[in-house]
Amino acid sequence: MEKLEVLTKEKILEATEETLKRFGLTKTSVTDVANALDVSHGSIYRHFKSKAELFEGATEKWLDEKIIKPLTDVCKDSSMVGTQHLKTYIKTLIELKRCYAREDEELFKMYAKVTEESADLIHNHVSQITDQMSEIICRSSINVDDPHQLARTIFQATTRFHHPAHAYEWKSPTINSEFSNVWALIENGLS
């Protein structure tokens, strides 16, 4: 049997996710999360210094598990090379965001909210992605001065397809062909 009695950040974050799914982003209070754990809400503040920080923690965990982990697999995948690998990486990023916007609505809303409010956390998330893109670029035969800058530039040129502010546009039936066109233009520019 695990030590059920010790309250950890991880347990609080899990309870936060559950509570968000149950009550929704706007209806979830720190007290609700504490109730789900059968502790006083004061105990939460021993681990997170504000509600904002708690939600940032939950977003960080969510982004790590749902977005970064699968992307790391794509990054490590040695069966692909060059622009093909890079395209698959970006396409996976876009499809993951689109998938969770539909299928994990409340947690996606939390992520969208944190994106507007916590520049630091999102900057870090973007860095993780552009670092991996940069790695793929380095392993490729793409000739470029600054692989990391190229990664950031490609990330920015595809903003419409992965930034949560554009989630409402992802329902369009032409979205895939629009990405194809943007990618074709970028890929042309890489040679």
Next chain:
Amino acid sequence: MEKLEVLTKEKILEATEETLKRFGLTKTSVTDVANALDVSHGSIYRHFKSKAELFEGATEKWLDEKIIKPLTDVCKDSSMVGTQHLKTYIKTLIELKRCYAREDEELFKMYAKVTEESADLIHNHVSQITDQMSEIICRSSINVDDPHQLARTIFQATTRFHHPAHAYEWKSPTINSEFSNVWALIENGLS
């Protein structure tokens, strides 16, 4: 002397702009606009069938005067050719949006709100821009199957720099160099 007594759409839209600047987006009511014109608010509804339509009308006028008109001048400017002309066009678009986000805050807020709510109007605005881009592409030596599709693709790849949802990012000191990088990538892809 003009016929001061006839109430026209144009006069209502002018009063709407003034009232928006005076009271701000959230504090402007149809009644306020009617008061500014010394008419009953019922008269407004003879010309616009709802407040939403009134604000859409005001946005259309604002976009036309502040964005489309100057862009038309750039489009017609025959002193430039090819990708240089196209770059100047997009750069002007981006600079105009950035300028009005700063200097015409309340009307820009109205435009941002309408962007979220009236897909039709924005679709039309985007079409005007991509039509002009397409014209520039046609006049250039760029070799391409479908100039209009290329225009849309370039427009989408630069979303981060002209879509109002990203206005908060335009304050960054690196925004110009970021656009330069994206443009360089696109331009490379055009050859």
Next chain:
DNA sequence: CAAATGACAAATATCAATTTTTGTCATTTG
């Protein structure tokens, strides 16, 4: 008779009273 009015109902917004939530911290518990 075309244009504007103003009375009206329904939908929204506002305000102040009340409740809940957030965040702190002195005290308690194991």
Next chain:
DNA sequence: CAAATGACAAAAATTGATATTTGTCATTTG
């Protein structure tokens, strides 16, 4: 003594009563 509690003040959200705004339309006006 480390971890959790629960009492507390301050901030924020909710509620319900009131006022404003939106939208309609029968009537008035020029």
